[in-house]
Amino acid sequence: MGDALPPNENRRERLSAGLSRKDENSCHIMGIVNVTPDSFHEQSRKTTVKQAVETAIKMWDEGATWVDIGGESTRPGADHVSVQEELNRVLPVIQELRRRDENGLISIDTRRPEVARAAIDAGADLVNDVSGLRDPGMVELVLEKQCGVCIMHMLGEPKTMQQNPTYVDCAAEVSSQLLETARALVAGGLPAENIILDPGIGFGKHLDHNIDLLQRHELLRGIERFAVLWGVSRKSMIGHLTGKSEASQRLSGTLAIAAMAHYEGIDVVRVHDVSEHADVFAVLNAVD
Numbered sequence: 001m002g003d004a005l006p007p008n009e010n011r012r013e014r015l016s017a018g019l020s021r022k023d024e025n026s027c028h029i030m031g032i033v034n035v036t037p038d039s040f041h042e043q044s045r046k047t048t049v050k051q052a053v054e055t056a057i058k059m060w061d062e063g064a065t066w067v068d069i070g071g072e073s074t075r076p077g078a079d080h081v082s083v084q085e086e087l088n089r090v091l092p093v094i095q096e097l098r099r100r101d102e103n104g105l106i107s108i109d110t111r112r113p114e115v116a117r118a119a120i121d122a123g124a125d126l127v128n129d130v131s132g133l134r135d136p137g138m139v140e141l142v143l144e145k146q147c148g149v150c151i152m153h154m155l156g157e158p159k160t161m162q163q164n165p166t167y168v169d170c171a172a173e174v175s176s177q178l179l180e181t182a183r184a185l186v187a188g189g190l191p192a193e194n195i196i197l198d199p200g201i202g203f204g205k206h207l208d209h210n211i212d213l214l215q216r217h218e219l220l221r222g223i224e225r226f227a228v229l230w231g232v233s234r235k236s237m238i239g240h241l242t243g244k245s246e247a248s249q250r251l252s253g254t255l256a257i258a259a260m261a262h263y264e265g266i267d268v269v270r271v272h273d274v275s276e277h278a279d280v281f282a283v284l285n286a287v288d
Helices: 007-017 049-062 083-100 113-122 136-145 170-187 207-215 236-242 251-264 274-287
Strands: 028-034 066-070 105-109 126-129 148-152 195-198 227-230 268-271
Touching: 007 105, 028 049, 028 274, 049 066, 049 083, 049 274, 066 083, 066 126, 083 105, 083 113, 105 113, 113 126, 113 136, 126 136, 136 170, 148 170, 170 195, 170 207, 207 236, 236 251, 251 268, 251 274, 268 274
Parallel strands: 028 066, 028 268, 066 105, 105 126, 126 148, 148 195, 195 227, 227 268
Antiparallel strands: none
């Protein structure tokens, strides 16, 4: 055997492998690490660097391919935080995670190019932008860094996005917008395998919109066959379908979506509960 790949080259290969399913195994798991005091699922909030780092390491140990570090809540009605506050929350976590593991895959959940740049420079591998790269500076950054990117659809802004969202054909409109952005990145020189698309369940959508997006997910693939991510974990959609008003009660419904994702060929699921999802996928992989 030849010499081992240096860490940065190894991480680039793992980035590509971690964004799409290359065989019959199940979805990759992206664990959610909210370094915030106000994310919608109270149990997911981590208010110290130590808590966040320990949670992320545990998620990797439990089977997560990714840990997604976020310093600004984007739940419906959420207020902005300053760029500096967001940086103060996420950078020490990413730096410590990278110090402890050279190759574990890290995503930075941010809408701000300044935060994304600092996070990538600190060792993050992917920018997860809930605003779908609306800021031209984010497009420039992703092309410059040649990092991974998750392009998510959001109608409006977090504070107002659930105030009467309206579509003529939700799945077609969301897919068209995401594919347009992804194709512009590819035209600008970013490899298609560095891109994953997220329909943005619950981000400016009613229940019928969310169901439409899950059922017609193949529209997101395009002729390029882009990778697809679902982020449905414990969201209000699950509450509407099950009658469970609290996010803490929605794990079972979330796992049902995970099983659907397995059978529908979704590449990545972004979740709060890594161990439980790893168990579901282990069983499905064995019996499928």
